[in-house]
Amino acid sequence: MCGILVAFNKKEKIDDSACRRAFSNLMWRGPDSSFSFVWEDRLFYGQSILSITGEPIGAKGSHLESKSGRYHLLFNGEIYNFLSLKKQFLDNMPDFDLRYGTDTEVLVNLHEVLTPEQVQTQLDGMFSYVIFDSLKRRIFVSRDVQGEKSLFIYEDSNWLVISSEIKPIITLVPDISIDYQALRDYFRTRHLMLFERTVYRGIRNLMPGHLETFDLDSFKWSTTRRLKLKDWIDPQRYKDNINRSTGSLIDELDDILNKCTSEMVPKERKYAVVVSGGVDSSLLAHYFVTNHKPVKLIAVNHVGKDLISCDLTGFEITLGQNIETIEIDMSTYSKEISRCQNVCGGPLYSHSFVPQSIQSARVQASGCRVLIGGEGGDEFFGGYDSYLRCIGANGVFSPSPYTAHQIPKVIFSKDDPTLLEQVLKNIWTESLNAYSFVENEQERTLLAAMYCDASYQLPAVGLRGADFMSMMWGIETRSVYVRKPIVQFALNLPLQLKVDIKGREAPLLRTKPLLKKLFLRYFPKELLVEKQGFSGFPNESALYLGDPSDYKAVRHLEIKKESLPAALRDRDSVWKLINVEYFLRDTCS
Structure with a gap:
């Protein structure tokens, strides 16, 4: 496992020290070693490393580069079938050897013999990675179809930033604002589930199975491939x-x-x-x-x-x-x-x-x-x-409470859930289509819900x-x-x-x-006993927050105070208020 940070300045020379400060937020993800490089004074890429497979520490970052020097890899995850992929595709490559015994060496060199699209479909593992093609001046970003490893992307007129976590992005571009509608939408789902969005404006989550390409000259994105779990049905x-x-x-x-x-x-x-x-x-x-x-x-x-x-x-x-x-x-x-x-x-x-x-x-x-x-x-x-x-059940939303649309118990003065509702409808349509061959409607609905x-x-x-x-x-x-x-x-x-x-x-x-x-x-x-589900002490944490009517959440999310009594009688709503309140107290002065 590792931490990834890529920062590209579209207009001027990059501030290497600022990038390194942002990169330092990922050191806990890779306590064994870290490497960072700057290319043409405008592209910073860094990786912190937790060494699990092989012995990459002595490589000093050289294992992140393909044999020809064309491809440079930043990788978070594990490729479980890397030895079979080496045998199938790389054993005949001139001068290739698995010097450090890592799946990273296999993954970066696969791009010498396969297209990025072909590489993605060959992998059995958990991963998010960034490949820099120095010849064609392009960046490829990829994520496993199961969605085990996250990757966040921010872009504005000056910056492109890609990171394993959100905090390095905020550190590098501190004026990014909170998306309060995203926090309101949290009250319409079982858990905090925003799909491609995050709670910050302009920071998006690379969706599972996506392979996207960014051109460093035109500053344009293209979606190269979108793998989905239904491809395995x-x-x-x-x-x-x-x-x-x-x-x-x-x-x-x-x-x-x-x-x-x-x-x-x-x-x-x-x-x-x-x-x-x-x-x-x-x-x-x-x-x-x-x-x-x-x-x-x-x-x-x-x-x-x-x-x-x-x-x-x-x-x-x-x-x-x-x-x-x-x-x-x-x-x-x-x-x-x-x-x-x-x-x-x-x-x-x-x-x-x-x-x-x-x-x-x-x-x-x-x-x-x-x-x-x-x-x-x-x-x-x-x-x-x-x-x-x-x-x-078979309506426009999933019948499972984990991906259903829920009516919030709190009432907002300002609210527009249109985007979330459309996404929830779209994913339910996709899920039904995944099992369209199942003739029995009840069976198809339940399979689609799962x-x-x-x-x-x-x-x-x-x-x-x-x-x-x-x-x-x-x-x-x-x-x-x-x-x-x-x-x-x-x-x-x-x-x-x-x-x-x-x-x-x-x-x-x-x-x-x-x-x-x-x-x-x-x-x-x-x-073998009846499933308990999660317990913990989430709602008891309100003890340390004071009167809910004084919460920052009420003010920033524009919650009507007259709707609070009903919400406070609902266990799920209470936790959501607590969760948002802890975040806002740490974030908003």
Whole structure:
């Protein structure tokens, strides 16, 4: 994992010292080393490095450059199939050798033999990267289709800035203003989910699967490719799976998980695995403990709230390894909010970010470099109870509460949600089209709801939390359930193996039945319990903020005070007010 910063001044010589100050905000993402260069006095590009694959430190940045010197790479992520790509495309390249053993060397040199579009489709991994083509004077920016690694872009008449996080952009261009409509739109979605927008005007989020090109002479962008998860849906494979036995599909998933977990073990680096007591993380822990023995199993317990992680004895017995449980109380939780928001460059995308940060800090303190997590299991395998309540729904928005349009409980004096509403309609149309071959309307609607959550909610919330909250402590999170082979498997599963809408399964198997049946191969049935969902202390954090009617959020978002009593009776609205208030108090003098 690494931090990326690119700054291009369209009009004059770049201020190298200012760029380096901005770049310093990314040092926690790459505590092992960092490199920066200036090209033709106008283009700054820098990378901080957390060394996980190979030994790049001695390269002093040379591993970021292709053999011919034409291509220069800034890369955040891991390419799990880099050795097979080397064998397929690079072994016959004159004078090429994997001198430092890194996936970075393979990725940059693939551009010597393949087009940027071809490179993107070959990769199995998590990534965002910038490629500078010094011959054609172009910059390519790319992001994985699962959306694990974020990349933010700002542009005005003077600047183009590309960064792994928002804060370096704000540091370099400090007069960028807050987009208060974006904050209002937060009250219309379950979590902070703005898609291409951010809470700052002019800063956009490169969408998952996008490959875009910027010409350094014309200053013009072009979208080169837009990969989507629906590109991995195969109607014939889906139909074939309908006729297969559940047992054979469980066997296939077992083999895929076993292979993927083996490939994701960091070589010669200590690592930890999350074991929350839920199906997703516990099943992954089985594969890692059985085959590769992590240094640490770790969990979080919100004192007095978590009904599962408060006692993980049964999992310790089954896995044969102790689980370190971090106790988090209300005070600890509340004190961490501002630090997490500083990394996010805005309000928290979800209240789950706080325990993720605290957990990553403990992992770092233990000497580990990598944390294995279970993000994506619910979205791809049908784990949310809300999917059972989507039956019969098919309007202009997704019926899933995670990507639905919600009517805010607060009333704004000034408000224009048109843009958000149109995006929500568009993604729901895309999701329905992804499963247009499914004839049964009810099945198509539910599959589309899960697809919508996986394509848009997961990258914006769950995966961003895994990235930001671990990287702020110099830890790389690897999310097994969003590996390409697993996602391809899950997207082509028939509905009845994701959600049991006909009531044929036992109550505990009505959501993600296939994954749970695999879980029961390795864990006693007593450990399969009803999903708790996230707890924590988000709303209790209001204790430190005073009277809500005096909140900066009320003034800056132009909230009508007479609407506050109703909003304060709604749990979700209370957290959103708290989240925005913490951000505005730290940001607005």
